[in-house]
Amino acid sequence: MSDTAVIEAEALTKRYGRFTAVDRLDLAIRQGEVFGLLGPNGSGKTTTILMLLGLTEVTEGKVRVVGLDPTHDPLEVKRRVAYMPDTVGFYDGLSGRENLRYTARLAGIERDQVEARITEALTRLNLADVGDKRVGAYSRGMRQRLGLAEVLMKRPDVAILDEPTAGLDPQSTHALLDIILGLKHDGITVVLSSHLLNQVQRICDRVGLFNKGRLALEGTIPELVQRVLGSSVRLVVEAHGGQVAEALTRLPNTRIEMLAPNRWRLTADRDYREQVSTAIQRVGGQILALGIEEPSLDEVYTRYFEGERRAA
Amino acid sequence: MRRKGSPWTGMATVLTKETIDHITSARMIVLELLIVITAIGAVFAAIGVMRTVTTEDPFLFLRLLTVAREPFPSFVSFLGFVVPIVAIALGFDAINAEYSRRTLSRILSQPIYRDALLVGKFLAALLTLSLTFVALWLLITGLGLITLGVPPSGEEVGRGLMFLLATIGYAGVWLAIAMMFSALFRAPATSAMASLALWLLFAVFWSIVAGLISQIGATPEDLVFGPTQQQVELEQWVTRLSPNTLYGEVTLAMLNPATRAFTMPTDAAVFDRIVLGQPLPFDQSVLLVWPQFTGLLAGVLILFTVVYLLFQRQEIRA
Numbered sequence: 093m094s095d096t097a098v099i100e101a102e103a104l105t106k107r108y109g110r111f112t113a114v115d116r117l118d119l120a121i122r123q124g125e126v127f128g129l130l131g132p133n134g135s136g137k138t139t140t141i142l143m144l145l146g147l148t149e150v151t152e153g154k155v156r157v158v159g160l161d162p163t164h165d166p167l168e169v170k171r172r173v174a175y176m177p178d179t180v181g182f183y184d185g186l187s188g189r190e191n192l193r194y195t196a197r198l199a200g201i202e203r204d205q206v207e208a209r210i211t212e213a214l215t216r217l218n219l220a221d222v223g224d225k226r227v228g229a230y231s232r233g234m235r236q237r238l239g240l241a242e243v244l245m246k247r248p249d250v251a252i253l254d255e256p257t258a259g260l261d262p263q264s265t266h267a268l269l270d271i272i273l274g275l276k277h278d279g280i281t282v283v284l285s286s287h288l289l290n291q292v293q294r295i296c297d298r299v300g301l302f303n304k305g306r307l308a309l310e311g312t313i314p315e316l317v318q319r320v321l322g323s324s325v326r327l328v329v330e331a332h333g334g335q336v337a338e339a340l341t342r343l344p345n346t347r348i349e350m351l352a353p354n355r356w357r358l359t360a361d362r363d364y365r366e367q368v369s370t371a372i373q374r375v376g377g378q379i380l381a382l383g384i385e386e387p388s389l390d391e392v393y394t395r396y397f398e399g400e401r402r403a404a
Numbered sequence: 405m406r407r408k409g410s411p412w413t414g415m416a417t418v419l420t421k422e423t424i425d426h427i428t429s430a431r432m433i434v435l436e437l438l439i440v441i442t443a444i445g446a447v448f449a450a451i452g453v454m455r456t457v458t459t460e461d462p463f464l465f466l467r468l469l470t471v472a473r474e475p476f477p478s479f480v481s482f483l484g485f486v487v488p489i490v491a492i493a494l495g496f497d498a499i500n501a502e503y504s505r506r507t508l509s510r511i512l513s514q515p516i517y518r519d520a521l522l523v524g525k526f527l528a529a530l531l532t533l534s535l536t537f538v539a540l541w542l543l544i545t546g547l548g549l550i551t552l553g554v555p556p557s558g559e560e561v562g563r564g565l566m567f568l569l570a571t572i573g574y575a576g577v578w579l580a581i582a583m584m585f586s587a588l589f590r591a592p593a594t595s596a597m598a599s600l601a602l603w604l605l606f607a608v609f610w611s612i613v614a615g616l617i618s619q620i621g622a623t624p625e626d627l628v629f630g631p632t633q634q635q636v637e638l639e640q641w642v643t644r645l646s647p648n649t650l651y652g653e654v655t656l657a658m659l660n661p662a663t664r665a666f667t668m669p670t671d672a673a674v675f676d677r678i679v680l681g682q683p684l685p686f687d688q689s690v691l692l693v694w695p696q697f698t699g700l701l702a703g704v705l706i707l708f709t710v711v712y713l714l715f716q717r718q719e720i721r722a
Contacts, residue, residue: 168515199514
């Protein structure tokens with residue numbers, strides 16, 4: 093991964109009348125990374141994406157994508173950046189292949205390459221055998237995959253995917269995420285917006301948390317965890333027999349929550365697994381499970397917005 | 405700041421795709437069948453009437469288009485009625501359907517400007533309409549050749565071509581109106597209804613509206629002595645705001661060479677000279693309707709500019 097930024101925004105602002113959708117946003121996305129845009133609905137994710145592509149006017153601030161200004165030179169930006177909108181739509185009367193052929197022509201792909209590229213993209217997304225069927229007969233998952241096929245066909249430097257997994261079943265979601273990781277292996281920088289946090293956690297190198305049009309938090313997931321949840325370590329213990337509960341309360345600097353009968357969560361400033369196990373054995377208890385609980389992005393998210401609400 | 409790159413990038417692609425869509429659409433095929441069948445019917449009815457007339461007529465071919473056998477309308481008046489409907493059918497969902505299908509943001513994220521999409525769509529519909537009208541025109545000329553057995557004269561061909569051009573311009577006005585509503589309203593059903601309502605207003609009620617407007621401020625004497633010159637002129641001015649009137653006057657002058665003016669002159673001497681005169685030569689007929697011609701063209705340009713402005717300012721998110 094190199095450090096050159098392919099997308100840079102500086103004090104980027106978008107106002108609709110009095111409403112500020114994006115408020116002095118600073119953003120830097122590096123070459124070759126998968127960057128996740130997170131945040132509740134209406135926090136300015138899609139508006140930001142549209143400004144990156146020059147599809148909506150920038151009210152104030154500066155933005156550069158692949159080293160170009162999308163307001164001044166949108167065609168070159170759009171030639172090198174592929175975009176998959178949320179709830180992607182196609183011409184229902186045309187086949188998947190015909191739909192891609194139309195966008196390929198618009199994208200200015202060389203005529204003699206069009207068919208080969210379409211076939212390649214369709215094959216990679218397992219759509220090769222339905223490519224000649226009308227899109228009207230496609231399922232939601234197939235449409236999303238066709239949207240990704242279009243991105244793939246364009247061979248972009250940057251792929252911007254807006255809610256690519258919205259409304260998909262877990263299996264299709266999984267498959268789609270693997271394909272997105274495949275884009276990364278091709279050397280494509282991926283920007284992905286989503287509010288399905290466990291997915292983002294799985295595939296993103298860095299994430300940015302949007303809140304009210306601003307980038308509230310930005311960094312790798314461990315960084316965010318540390319910033320929002322602190323550096324504490326959480327253990328989950330399952331044990332029975334003896335006075336396990338009392339033994340646990342005697343541990344120094346530890347916060348205890350009971351999750352279920354015979355199941356507790358301990359929060360401490362470092363890894364106390366050894367101490368916990370000796371303490372339980374000392375009172376004659378039996379350990380069924382003892383492990384570190386990895387904090388999830390979900391928690392970061394919930395905790396962050398709880399803090400926000402309290403501050404407000 | 406100037407934007408880089410040509411606004412026409414991708415226009416040809418949009419034009420090709422949209423034209424193929426139009427020509428192969430069930431909507432267009434139904435309309436074409438309707439037009440062809442009614443047109444042939446109207447022409448055969450005209451031939452039937454013309455067979456009973458024995459006087460020599462230098463404009464036999466043009467009569468094919470203008471003669472009516474009651475209660476059926478002539479081919480020309482039928483066309484004046486149906487052209488707007490076909491144009492509306494091709495334009496009413498041009499823009500809002502891209503939103504409801506959610507294809508707009510995907511298409512515009514390709515390296516093209518909005519200009520290319522809009523102009524491509526407009527020209528594709530206009531091309532489809534032109535193809536239909538040219539085919540129809542040739543079909544009728546062919547029918548005339550077979551049934552009348554005389555070829556059309558050079559002047560008749562010229563007049564026919566001008567009529568064809570005016571029809572395309574007239575269709576362009578209605579296409580632009582339909583596209584304007586498709587940019588204005590999000591639901592295709594709403595834009596279709598709005599276009600049809602306007603069509604109904606111009607096709608049926610406009611003469612009544614013009615009459616009412618001209619009578620504003622009329623005195624009781626006017627009821628006795630008839631409308632003043634001023635009122636007649638006002639009424640005519642209002643009528644000509646309707647594209648239907650402009651088209652009607654162009655076809656009248658082009659296909660009926662004896663047409664010398666569109667208003668009854670009040671001066672009796674002028675009246676004799678104008679109405680009872682000989683047919684006008686081709687170039688004089690063209691001169692007579694030149695304002696109407698430019699009016700139609702200006703209508704297309706103004707309406708298209710409105711569509712362009714509406715579409716350029718629209719946010720891409722629905």
